[in-house]
Amino acid sequence: MVVPSPTSMMRSCKKTKAMGIPTIDLSMERSELSALVVRACEEYGFFKVVNHSVPKEVISRLEEEGTEFFAKPTQEKRQAGPATPFGYGFSNIGPNGDMGDLEYLLLHANPLSISERSKTIANDSSKFSCVVNDYIEAVKEVACEIVDMVVEGLGVPDKFSLSRMIRDVHSDSVLRINHYPPLKLRLQGNKNSIGFGAHSDPQILTIMWSNNVGGLQISTTDGLWIPVPPDPNQFFVMVGDVLQVLTNGRFISVRHRALTNTMKARMSVMYFAAPPLNWWITPLPKMVSPPQNPSLYRPFTWAQYKQAAYSLRLGDSRLDLFKAQQDTHLVAASASHIQC
Numbered sequence: 001m002v003v004p005s006p007t008s009m010m011r012s013c014k015k016t017k018a019m020g021i022p023t024i025d026l027s028m029e030r031s032e033l034s035a036l037v038v039r040a041c042e043e044y045g046f047f048k049v050v051n052h053s054v055p056k057e058v059i060s061r062l063e064e065e066g067t068e069f070f071a072k073p074t075q076e077k078r079q080a081g082p083a084t085p086f087g088y089g090f091s092n093i094g095p096n097g098d099m100g101d102l103e104y105l106l107l108h109a110n111p112l113s114i115s116e117r118s119k120t121i122a123n124d125s126s127k128f129s130c131v132v133n134d135y136i137e138a139v140k141e142v143a144c145e146i147v148d149m150v151v152e153g154l155g156v157p158d159k160f161s162l163s164r165m166i167r168d169v170h171s172d173s174v175l176r177i178n179h180y181p182p183l184k185l186r187l188q189g190n191k192n193s194i195g196f197g198a199h200s201d202p203q204i205l206t207i208m209w210s211n212n213v214g215g216l217q218i219s220t221t222d223g224l225w226i227p228v229p230p231d232p233n234q235f236f237v238m239v240g241d242v243l244q245v246l247t248n249g250r251f252i253s254v255r256h257r258a259l260t261n262t263m264k265a266r267m268s269v270m271y272f273a274a275p276p277l278n279w280w281i282t283p284l285p286k287m288v289s290p291p292q293n294p295s296l297y298r299p300f301t302w303a304q305y306k307q308a309a310y311s312l313r314l315g316d317s318r319l320d321l322f323k324a325q326q327d328t329h330l331v332a333a334s335a336s337h338i339q340c
Contacts, residue, residue, distance in 0.1 A: 021218075021228060026145070027051040034153035037146060041247075045239035045254030046218050049146070052235055054138040059209060059232075062135045062177075065128055066267055069121060070103060070179040080105070080120040086174075087117060093196065098314040100196045101260050102180045109136045109173040109271070136175055136271065139207045139235070140166060143273040146237060147205060154247070156286045162246065165204065165275035172274040172302060173203070180215060180258065180266040195260040199314045200253040202305060203274040204246070206238040210268035219255040241319055242275070242305070245297045248283035253319075277303040297322050 022040040024047050026033065040047035069077065083089030083106050090103035105121065107114055114136075115129045122128035147162035166173060180195040195215060209232070210216065216228040216236075228236065244253045260266065275281070282299040300322050309318050 022047040024049050025051050034149040037149045038153035041150065041239050041251040045252045047237050049235050049237060052142050054142060058134050058138050061131045062269060063211065065131050066177045093314055095310060096313050098197060101193045102178050102195045104179065105177045107132065107175045109175050139271040142235060143205050143207050154286060156284055161284060165279060166273045168276050170276035172277050174272050176270045178268045180260045182263055182265050183260050193260045196258040197314050198255050198257040200255050201238055201240040201272060202309045202318060203240040203272040204242045205240055205273045207271040208236045208238065208268060211266060213264045213266035215258045215260060215266050217257050217259065242281055245281055246284055248287035249296045250287060275302045281305065295324055298324050
């Protein structure tokens, strides 16, 4: 399947072969980069970054730790759970009946929390903690660099209005390591299986890495599912719900899913960059210009949004609960039109 490349994408923003997914080189000149990042967030809510600052050994060490943990006997792994929400989990995704064909570790991106959790995860808990913290610090810098470019590209006066949320000592960012066991061990035949159902990420931004096994798909605005070729040397970036709100709908949080249609195990690692729980989320002033372009969302805290997310199914649209009240006259007019 070939997806045509949008003509509006700038020439410097290369496409992933045959897929139309933008690839952004972080070593390019800054002003050009900012424009490319904004364009990719507008058109896809998703892009691949190359020439990032994360050392290969930081990635490989985390992959080794993840592989070692998921290779343990089931009873040993379950000692690190149940995930409520942090710790080891399998099959169940959230508290509302969503199921996936995977197992995972969910960790709060806080050194003290990771140190405590590591005691039930790894035989050498100090080594595991060090590896995870090194990875988190490295990808957090990538996330902050990207949102700083977003702010610059949008012309927002406060250059650190987004990265400040992520760098805050009380940031609610988390790290998730997903493991999708080989299909041949669990199913007969060669049928596709949903490893993780369609959803958008609720946070600001997701920095995702995976091993060299396919399965990730993203949805275009017209509902077409595009397979994303894996690249274990690079990262993929996804716009989250909070960034959609902060840009007043100019960026759209990308819907994605994971299929387990392979004979090999797939492992993916997501850093979900989030604000502190008590931070208010509302469109950036630059993104609102009433009455022509009013705020599409009412203010809410990240804690309120998390609570809403946990109350709904995986694929439900959480942002609908936080849309601004429509003008009553427009609602009445619309109702009258329907009755006619």
